[in-house]
Amino acid sequence: MKKIINDPKDVVAEMVDGMVRAYPQYVQQVPETFALVRSNQDSMKGKVGIVSGGGSGHEPTHAGFVGQGMLSAAVAGQVFTSPTPDQIYEAIKVVDQGKGVFLVVKNYSGDVMNFDMAKDLAEMDGIEVKSVVVDDDIAVENSLYTQGRRGVAGTVLMHKILGAAADQGASLAELAKIAQAVLPKLKTIAVALSAATVPEVGKPGFELADDEIEYGVGIHSEPGYRREKIKPAKSLATELLTKIDDELKLDPNKQYALLVNGMGATPLMEQYIFTHNILDLLAEKNIKPSFIKVGNFMTSLDMAGISLTLLELADSTWLNALNYPVETIAW
Template sequence: MKKLINRVEAVVDEATEGLGLAHPDLVRVHLEPRYVARADAPVQGKVALISGGGSGHEPLHGGYVGRGMLDAACPGEVFTSPVPDQMVEAAKAVHGGAGVLFIVKNYTGDVMNFELAAELLQAEGIEVRSVLVADDVAVEDSLYTAGRRGVGGTVFVEKIAGAAAEAGASLDEVERIARRVSENVRSMGMALTSCTVPAKGSPTFELGEDEMEIGIGIHGEPGRERMKLRPADEITAMLAGPVIDDLGLQAGEQVIAMVNGMGGTPLMELYIVYRQLAQILKQRGIAIVRNLVGNYITSLEMQGCSISLLRADDELLRLWDAPVHTPALRWGV
């Protein structure tokens, strides 16, 4: 294992501390319990958005804390859910009196711990709602989930719900918008290589030099099929087809598209994938009206990519275009 780390047990704390030192104008970091909060939080009268999950998926979630997105993020250990104490203390630190919305990826540990945190906060008089993200069309159940996994669609939910909260929307309205996004986004990913969790010290799974896995999860969970490596255009079609079909997209519709790297994929290769995705959608009469290409939800150093599509309309586009200023996402400011 070759990694730029000091001690395995210090990886997440040191990375979180580094995030805070790199962006003191945007975030502040608390290590016991561990959370990343918006620098100017609490913002009085604003719904507070909180998300979190295992580390190793950077920039998700800490990189999305800031104006127009999350108020706080709770990083767990690598590929391990954060604990309820983190969510509770983060919520108390950023609650501005208008309620809290938890954005939760559909992994068993995340769901259970966020639910417990919500109960504890409700008992203290803080109103909490939760929206589940389950956008992965690859498999229905996995090692970590009951139902579909929450993957790249989380970025869309955090951005668009964050814009609504920033504009002063009520808790009911922010929850409604977050659910709209969650219901209208789908994703699918693939891997060319495994990744190595620092505490384990060896690859999560083995892939031959000429093999790839279609439908892989962001923790290295098995996908739909392991097969011989194919050209990028064929791989793109294997990912895009199920996403388009599951959404039921029709000619004349609009989407926001994301081609996401898994941490170890050159940007050059992601643009090759985006090129083919754009051609596939154009042939179907579906317009890409906004896009992201790059590393937005990763799996340590895994080589591979994922495709996410969000069915877009005027309301969602307006909120997507709204200003955002976080360590990892910034426009309109």
């Protein structure tokens, strides 16, 4: 294992410290926690707070999306491990402005349990809390850490839409309604060329031969649905888009947002080649996405691979929300 780290036990603490000191204009750390909140506290006044989080190793998710117009706070757990309920609870308390707090949770057993416990603690303090559990990964129904589908890169689009709505004054009930409307229209699937290596483990989460790929892997190196020999980018794009088409029933009379996401070790050159193929395939269906984003948004440490997300823009306000200006590290 070759990584630019010190003691593997200190990676999260040192990462959080480095991020806060590099970008003090965007984020600050809640003392004695790995929770990061907006530096511009005034931007949250009179508005519903939005909190997300999860295991570290997915950067820039989640702290890279903390800032005006997006998340109010993000809580970092240890690598590929849910943040603890007490740290989530501290973040909820900091961002609560009397209008309630909305939690965006990826569908992993530890995250769901710990965010629910934090929600209970907050409600005992009189803070109203609602939440959404994002399950956009269509690759497999159940996986190592989930009941049902996993929450992956599409979560970032959920952050963006809810963040814009909250910034414009949406109530807690309105945010819950938006989240439940977005959820079934949001679909993601990935392909991996190599697995992630957790620093404290020191070896990849699974092994692929030099000429192998695996479709449908999760962001914690969870298994996918098929391995085969590496193919050209167009073949990979065809496989992933076909799976999403099976779910969304792509329609040229509807609008879509497209997110192409690098898994951590995939050069932008390759991401743009893949995007080129996806856009060609969509054009064959007479579909031109109304919103496109390409880059590293929900990574898996040093995994080589790519994920494809499509969101059917069933409400015209969602496109406005995706284009809404934000002040964050990573959007």
